[in-house]
Amino acid sequence: MLAAEVSNEVQGALELTSGFFLENLWLAALIPAIGFALILFFGKKMPNGGSEFGLASMAASLVVTSGAAWQWLARVDSGKEKGEEAFGLLQTFGRSVPRAAEGGEVKPYIEPVITEWVWWQNSGLEFGIGSFADGLSVLLLWLVAFISLLVQIFSLDYVRGDRRYTQFFAALTLFSSGMLVMVMAGNMVQLILGWEIMGLCSFMLIGHWWEDKYNSHSALKAFFTVRVGDIGLLVGTAVIYFASADWIAENLPGQSGFDITAIQAWALSGDSSASGAAIIVGASALFIACIGKSGQFPLHTWLPDAMAGPTPVSSLLHSSTMVVAGVFLVSRIYPVFWEAFNIANGGLSFIAVIGAITIVAAALLAFVQDDIKKVLAYSTVSQLGYMMLGLGTGAWLPAVFHVFTHAFFKCCLFLCAGSISHSGSHHSFDMKKDMGGLRKHMPVTFGAWIVSSLALTGMIPFAGFWSKDEIVDNVGNNGYTFLMWVGLFGALLTAMYMTRATYLTFFGEPRGAAAGIHHDDDHGFATEFHETILHAEDIDRELVTAGAPAKSLSAAAAHSEDHHDDDGHDDHHGDHGDHGPHESGKLITVPIVILAFLALTSGFANPTPLVHPFGVAGESVERIKTYVEPRAVPVDIEVVGGVSHADDHGDDHGDDHSEEALAPASVDQLSLVGNGVLAADAEGEDGKKEGCGFTTPAEGSVCFFPAVSHAVPTYGKIALALIIVLVGYALAGAFCVAYYGRKDERLVGLTERNAVARGGYLFLKNKYYLDILYERFIVRFVAHPLSKAAYWVNQNVLDGTVNKVGETSKNTGTWIYNNIDQKVVDGAVNGSGTVASETGHGLQSTQSGKVNQYGALIFGAAAVGAIVLVILNVN
Amino acid sequence: MLAANFLLLAAVLFCIGVFGVIARRNAVMVLMSIELVLNSVNLNLIAFALMNDDVDGQVFALFVIGIAAAEVGVGLAMVLLIYRNRRSISLDELSELKG
Numbered sequence: 001m002l003a004a005e006v007s008n009e010v011q012g013a014l015e016l017t018s019g020f021f022l023e024n025l026w027l028a029a030l031i032p033a034i035g036f037a038l039i040l041f042f043g044k045k046m047p048n049g050g051s052e053f054g055l056a057s058m059a060a061s062l063v064v065t066s067g068a069a070w071q072w073l074a075r076v077d078s079g080k081e082k083g084e085e086a087f088g089l090l091q092t093f094g095r096s097v098p099r100a101a102e103g104g105e106v107k108p109y110i111e112p113v114i115t116e117w118v119w120w121q122n123s124g125l126e127f128g129i130g131s132f133a134d135g136l137s138v139l140l141l142w143l144v145a146f147i148s149l150l151v152q153i154f155s156l157d158y159v160r161g162d163r164r165y166t167q168f169f170a171a172l173t174l175f176s177s178g179m180l181v182m183v184m185a186g187n188m189v190q191l192i193l194g195w196e197i198m199g200l201c202s203f204m205l206i207g208h209w210w211e212d213k214y215n216s217h218s219a220l221k222a223f224f225t226v227r228v229g230d231i232g233l234l235v236g237t238a239v240i241y242f243a244s245a246d247w248i249a250e251n252l253p254g255q256s257g258f259d260i261t262a263i264q265a266w267a268l269s270g271d272s273s274a275s276g277a278a279i280i281v282g283a284s285a286l287f288i289a290c291i292g293k294s295g296q297f298p299l300h301t302w303l304p305d306a307m308a309g310p311t312p313v314s315s316l317l318h319s320s321t322m323v324v325a326g327v328f329l330v331s332r333i334y335p336v337f338w339e340a341f342n343i344a345n346g347g348l349s350f351i352a353v354i355g356a357i358t359i360v361a362a363a364l365l366a367f368v369q370d371d372i373k374k375v376l377a378y379s380t381v382s383q384l385g386y387m388m389l390g391l392g393t394g395a396w397l398p399a400v401f402h403v404f405t406h407a408f409f410k411c412c413l414f415l416c417a418g419s420i421s422h423s424g425s426h427h428s429f430d431m432k433k434d435m436g437g438l439r440k441h442m443p444v445t446f447g448a449w450i451v452s453s454l455a456l457t458g459m460i461p462f463a464g465f466w467s468k469d470e471i472v473d474n475v476g477n478n479g480y481t482f483l484m485w486v487g488l489f490g491a492l493l494t495a496m497y498m499t500r501a502t503y504l505t506f507f508g509e510p511r512g513a514a515a516g517i518h519h520d521d522d523h524g525f526a527t528e529f530h531e532t533i534l535h536a537e538d539i540d541r542e543l544v545t546a547g548a549p550a551k552s553l554s555a556a557a558a559h560s561e562d563h564h565d566d567d568g569h570d571d572h573h574g575d576h577g578d579h580g581p582h583e584s585g586k587l588i589t590v591p592i593v594i595l596a597f598l599a600l601t602s603g604f605a606n607p608t609p610l611v612h613p614f615g616v617a618g619e620s621v622e623r624i625k626t627y628v629e630p631r632a633v634p635v636d637i638e639v640v641g642g643v644s645h646a647d648d649h650g651d652d653h654g655d656d657h658s659e660e661a662l663a664p665a666s667v668d669q670l671s672l673v674g675n676g677v678l679a680a681d682a683e684g685e686d687g688k689k690e691g692c693g694f695t696t697p698a699e700g701s702v703c704f705f706p707a708v709s710h711a712v713p714t715y716g717k718i719a720l721a722l723i724i725v726l727v728g729y730a731l732a733g734a735f736c737v738a739y740y741g742r743k744d745e746r747l748v749g750l751t752e753r754n755a756v757a758r759g760g761y762l763f764l765k766n767k768y769y770l771d772i773l774y775e776r777f778i779v780r781f782v783a784h785p786l787s788k789a790a791y792w793v794n795q796n797v798l799d800g801t802v803n804k805v806g807e808t809s810k811n812t813g814t815w816i817y818n819n820i821d822q823k824v825v826d827g828a829v830n831g832s833g834t835v836a837s838e839t840g841h842g843l844q845s846t847q848s849g850k851v852n853q854y855g856a857l858i859f860g861a862a863a864v865g866a867i868v869l870v871i872l873n874v875n
Numbered sequence: 876m877l878a879a880n881f882l883l884l885a886a887v888l889f890c891i892g893v894f895g896v897i898a899r900r901n902a903v904m905v906l907m908s909i910e911l912v913l914n915s916v917n918l919n920l921i922a923f924a925l926m927n928d929d930v931d932g933q934v935f936a937l938f939v940i941g942i943a944a945a946e947v948g949v950g951l952a953m954v955l956l957i958y959r960n961r962r963s964i965s966l967d968e969l970s971e972l973k974g
Contacts, residue, residue: 849970851905855896 017078021067022113025131028064028141029180029194032057032148036174043166048156054169055152058176062145065138072138076627079108109633109704110134112261114186127258129193132186135628136400140183140320140328143407147320148176150591154415155312157587158422162310168208172316175201179321183328187258188237191332195233195293195325199226202322206309218308225302229292233329236285240336243278247271251637251702260333261704267335268703270696274339283340286329287351294326295381296388297358304369304377307429311418314373318380319411324403327387331400334391335693338706343394344694346479352392356486358385363493367500370432372417375501379456380410382490386471389483395474396708397606401624402471405463405602409455412595416449419592420505423584431501437510441582444589446506448596453502455599457495457725460718466603469721470711477711488724495728503736609713630705632692637702881922888915902954902964906947913943 035057043050116130131137152172159168178201182194207219241257244266248257251269255262267274290296295303303323307314317323330337330351341349362381369375383406390399421429424442428434439446455462458469468491476484583589606624610617620626693706846857888911895908917936924932958964 851966851969852897852900855905859893859897 016075016110017071018075018113019067019071021064022071022075022133022138023115025064025068025113025133025138025141025184026115028061028068028145029131029177029184031060031064032173032177032180036170036177039166039170039173043170049169050166051152051156051169054173055149055156057173058145058149058152061176061180062142062149065142065145068133069138069142072133072135073627075113076110076135079110109631109635112137112186114261116186119189125256127187127189127256129190130186131184132260133184134630136328136331136630137183139400139404139624139628140324141180143320143404144176144179144183147407147411148172148316150594151312151316151411151415154315154418154588154591155310157585158312158418159310164208168205168310171201171204171208172313175205175316175321179325182325186260187256188241188260188263189258191260191329192233192237195230195289195329198322198325199223199230199293202226202306202317205313205317206306208309208313212308215308218302218305222302222306225299226292229289229299232285232288232292236282236287236289239278239282239285240333243273243276243282247273263333264335264704265702267333267339268693268697268706279336279340283337284350286333287337287354290326290329290388291354292326293329294323294384294388295358296326296354296384297361300358300362300381303381304365304374307371307373307377311373311414311421314377315411315414315418318377318414320407323380323384324407327384327391327399327403330388330391331396331403334396335704335706337391338394338693341392343392344706348480349392351388352475352480352483355385355388355390355392356483358382359389359490360385360486360493363490363497366493366497371429372420372431372435372501372505373414373429375431375497376410376413376417379413379494379497382494383410383456383468386468386487386490389475389487390471393475393480393483394478394706394708395471395711397625397629397710398467398470398474400628401606402464402467404605404624405455405467405599408595408602409452409463409599412448412452412592412599413456415588415592415595416445416452419445419584419588422588423582431504433511435505435511436508437506439506442584444583445592448592448599449502449506451596452599453498455603457498457728458491458721459725460722461600461603463599463601463603465721466605466607466609469718470606470608470713472721473713473717474709474711476717478709488721491721492724492728495725496732499729499732500736503733504740507736508740608710609718612712613715613718625710629708632703632705632707634692634697634701634703878922878926881918881925885915885918885922888912888918900965900967902957902966903951905966906950906954909950910943910947913939 032054035053038053038057039050043053046052112132112134114130114132116128116132118126119129120127152169155168155172159165162168175198178194178197180194181197182191185191185194203219203223206222207216210216210219237258240263244257244263247266247269248255248259248262252262252265257263257266267279273279292299303318306317309317337349337351338344341347341351343349359382362378362385366375366378366382369378383402387399387402387406390396390402417429420435420438420442424435424438424445451462455464458464472484472487472491475487604621606622607617608622608625610621611619692703693708697703846853892908892911892913892915895911896905899905899908917939920932920936920939924930924936954964957969961968
């Protein structure tokens, strides 16, 4: 086989290292899945209610993913080390490509390590299940395992004594497993599998305290809203599969339109099927799924309500798992979106527009929230908007980097909120009512909160600065000036709402529970009743009236008729002896401190500004760029086809198993596609960009990733971003001191006096009326008439038909009964009965019981027989 | 001619036997009548054996005598039991059928 020969040659030349963990990455998802089963079956019998299984499986998963991350680094490095040698050797095989000495840096395409078993096979269609290890998946797998482990440690203390402790850990473990399955998916079907597992588990976890109607309502809302988007996932996958089928069958035999690599190669192939309406429809459908899952603008409403779940769930959901799934999907099959939305030529993509709207819309909503977790929820939505904005404008690397850093500081912020409610505010999340002045009581939580907030707002040198400002910078660099300003405006809003939340929580006068006042000391009937009323009100989505908000500040503990959304959600687990605010225990503070440390340092995984303009480090510090971003290099199609063919059946580990990096194609191809080796930043003579994703790869080669460009930060841009953040701090800080602290008369009651202010406030307080739109209008004017029409059809058409059919059959039955059944059948039965009876009566006399009579009959018969015999024999 | 005499005697015996079976009410008498019928058959068998100068018929007759003995044994035992139960061996009174 020709392909095998080629691949062998390349293999001899460019053998990449692999390793146990990379090839057995599926263990990272399988172990938590087994842990889930163990918790389910044996959890109740264990001394710690099954949490030890969850912790052990997540720890094992972390070991596997850490090992895989380590081996992936070694694999990329081995490609770099052997690169020149490989290209030199390639020349001897008649493939001439620029040597490193001539053409600069050698960056070969690093082939992902794929381990796959056939899962389903039918009529030429097959897809597998297994693991797919490349930079993106290894990064996210490690992130998910790490965050999940910390959250589980946090939960040990946080949900201790909960009535469904075991089930909580079971669902949490399965949830992590689902995310791991999705991230390591090598084909779309496995991706959907993991995606749906997460959807189910999020429903179970958000509705963990389902006895409260509000909670089960929120769980349903989350589930249904996400399902609206999920339809897009199925449609998109099917559209992409059929659109790409012909090209893949012709060029990559042995792969199908479900395989991620095949989809990537197809999207960038320049084939007519990859530039028509089909890919636009497919990409739009897939992105609708991401809107639902990642809480983008019109479908973000489920995310704040998902706060009804226990805080560790919110923390896990909002940092590294559920909501990141949509961002991951876009970044995983990025070429599809790149082609469909014409990102290469600066097209204003669906993704970028939605992302930009989400940033501002969610950040504004965060201002009017009194519930600390809801502030963080809207903050998450806003940050996800940044990621989508980055992806939609070609800033792939900063977007993925932001996923990485955001996970740490957002998880930390949520755990801080949990810690506050656990130990500081007596299970309340209401910042206005039950917090304030907590910094003295909870120094560790306060410190971690400040570090994470600085990271979230993008202050140098915290993590958010390196990633978020990179996104904004790249958006501008790729020609989207307006969207860049939207991003900067979002940064201003972020700084302001975080300042407000920090002020309300940690500064000022202690209020409510934070001051030691317990509005629900007796935990009795009154409290329960109270909660029910409030939650019912929330479900009804009562329009917030203008009078309510202004009052809420004057007497903090006195009024509880409004904004009382989540109070008491977490007080389902026993009473603590100590009622005053105090610092949380070790099991809670240790994860928080670890995350705060990472919120401070994780930005240094890819600190681009350090290289330029600061110039204090070389390019080697851009580790995410080196190890995670796929190389936009055209690859010989025969090599890919041959390799992929051998890989389809993962029973042959080791020998030819994805050991080889794929070398850039031969020189004539390269001359067509531009300088492939340097494609990442190459520009043609007329200023038009060339390379993968811009020009069609030459005959016989494929690309797996577009040659995205990278902005070069300047002092001016960095200073602008930082000034905006500082202005945000200052503005919000001054407002908070004046409004909440001194109760400035010009500000207090403004929403009552000023119509514009009141209108804006109500608009935000009612969440842009989206919930009302969905529930009052869409549900009422679309679903209601629909259900009415359906009812009418049901009553008149269906029931009429059914009734008519019933009546007809009844009439028919009656006629049959009277005529056929009674006369024919019964007649026949009765007739035969009568005949039998009469015959019996007739023959009764012969059965006399008299032996002599019987004897006479026997001999009479014998005599007759004898006579017949004689007559017959005479003749 | 000789054979015809035997056959005539056998026919007379047979008819007497049949008459006894049909007409007698005493169970023992019926059994004796059956014996007559069987022996008329024996006579026939032996007559034909002589006529054809073949011993098979006589052998057959011996079998019939043996079976007849067994039959009478069983029959008498039944009669004895009937008598014990009903204090009568009249076949007329034996019937319990309502016909």
